[in-house]
Amino acid sequence: MQTTLEKNITMQTTEDLYTYEILTKAQPDLIEKAAACLASTFIGVEVAGKWVQEPIIGYALELPYEDFYQFTKEYIESIAHQGYCVVALDKEQNVVGALVGDTNVLEVIEGDIFSGTFADMNIVMRVLEDIDTRFLDDYKKRYGKDAEDGEVLHLFLLGVIAEYNRQDIVQRLGDIIMKKATEEGVRLVLGEATNPKSMRLMEKFHGLKKYVDVEGNFIVHKYESNEKLSSIPSTIADGIYIIVKEL
Numbered sequence: 001m002q003t004t005l006e007k008n009i010t011m012q013t014t015e016d017l018y019t020y021e022i023l024t025k026a027q028p029d030l031i032e033k034a035a036a037c038l039a040s041t042f043i044g045v046e047v048a049g050k051w052v053q054e055p056i057i058g059y060a061l062e063l064p065y066e067d068f069y070q071f072t073k074e075y076i077e078s079i080a081h082q083g084y085c086v087v088a089l090d091k092e093q094n095v096v097g098a099l100v101g102d103t104n105v106l107e108v109i110e111g112d113i114f115s116g117t118f119a120d121m122n123i124v125m126r127v128l129e130d131i132d133t134r135f136l137d138d139y140k141k142r143y144g145k146d147a148e149d150g151e152v153l154h155l156f157l158l159g160v161i162a163e164y165n166r167q168d169i170v171q172r173l174g175d176i177i178m179k180k181a182t183e184e185g186v187r188l189v190l191g192e193a194t195n196p197k198s199m200r201l202m203e204k205f206h207g208l209k210k211y212v213d214v215e216g217n218f219i220v221h222k223y224e225s226n227e228k229l230s231s232i233p234s235t236i237a238d239g240i241y242i243i244v245k246e247l
Contacts, residue, residue, distance in 0.1 A: 009197065017165055018096065020172055022180075023085040025077065033095035034087050039065055041159030044073075048163045055195050055232045056124060058238070060223075067118035072157060076100055084153060086176045088169045096162035099173040101155040103186060106132045106146050123228045127221050127240060128192065129185035135190070135242050138213040153181045154192040158198065171205040178206060182247050189245045195237035202243060211242040218242075 023030055028044050043065045044053035057063050076085055079102035088097035108129050112122040155177070160166050181189060191208060193199040202208040210218050219242040223229040 008237065009198060018090055018162070018169060018172075020086060020176060021086055022083050023076065023080050023087060023100075024083075025080045025137040027080075030087060030095065031076050031080065031085075034074060034085065034098040034100070035069050035078060035217045037087075037095045037161050038072045038100070038157045038159040039069035040161055042157075043068055047161050048166070052161075055237045056127070056229060057192050057221075059236070060229045060232050061123060061232070063120055064117050067121070071118070071121065075156070079104070083175055083180060086173050086175060088160070096167040097160040097166075097173055099155065099158045099170075099177060101153055101157075102175065103150050103181075103184075105149050106136055106152070106154060106190075108133050108136070108241060120228070121218050123226075127229070128227065130221050131219050131242055134219045135211065136212070138211075138219070141214050147154065150184070151187045153177070153186045153189045155189060155202075167201065167205075169240050173208045174202070178245075178247070186247055189247060191243045193239055193243045194240045199241065199243060206245060208243040208245045211244045 009235075018224050021030070023034065025031075041047075041052050042048070042053065042054040042057040044058040053059055057068060079085070079100070082103055083203070085100040086098070087095045090096050109125055110129065112119070113125065115119040136146055136147060139152075148172065158170070158173070160169050162169055178189065189206075189208065190211075191198075191202060193208075194200065199208075210220075220239045222239040223232045223237065224234070
């Protein structure tokens with residue numbers, strides 16, 4: 001049974017509860033809050049009575065919160081000037097949702113770059129190297145040229161810790177980013193979906209679908225084939241897929 005408060009909140013629109021803002025480098029406080037929001041949802045956090053966790057970062061590898069928070073914060077700081085870091089703020093100016101990305105050419109990093117308590121992040125980077133390399137190769141076949149900066153918007157991190165209207169927040173965050181990308185002449189929006197739930201949300205609200213290469217195959221890294229990620233149950237997710245939308 002819903003309480004009176006819950007019923008009243010349900011009747012409110014997301015605009016009544018939250019405001020939205022594109023971050024700039026001149027907002028260190030909001031960048032830190034955005035990083036905390038994202039790190040919490042990836043490592044694992046209880047929201048509205050449900051456990052929210054990203055299967056690679058939080059479930060299989062159990063990366064430390066502080067390390068992933070720092071990684072996320074530095075990423076946002078490095079690309080905020082592009083204008084593709086959007087946050088949802090509650091009435092107290094807490095960041096309760098964030099979607100961040102960039103239009104740099106996908107960077108394929110070879111070799112391990114992380115150490116210490118964050119060394120397992122190298123596993124993540126190798127998985128991304130696998131699917132991103134395959135995508136870049138297929139992009140060249142499809143368009144007859146290498147991808148360049150500004151052509152592909154890479155949606156890298158999404159997290160929502162709001163108690164209410166969570167799907168509305170996902171939709172609004174994406175709408176803002178998609179509008180900006182369209183105005184700036186971006187050709188393709190791309191994400192790396194690590195679980196069916198995130199794929200469903202991005203398809204439902206923004207039309208992103210599993211990318212099919214020129215040979216008719218999905219670009220996916222199956223968890224069962226990865227020694228470090230095979231512990232992820234198939235009931236949670238079977239792999240990380242490239243998902244896209246042409247603009």
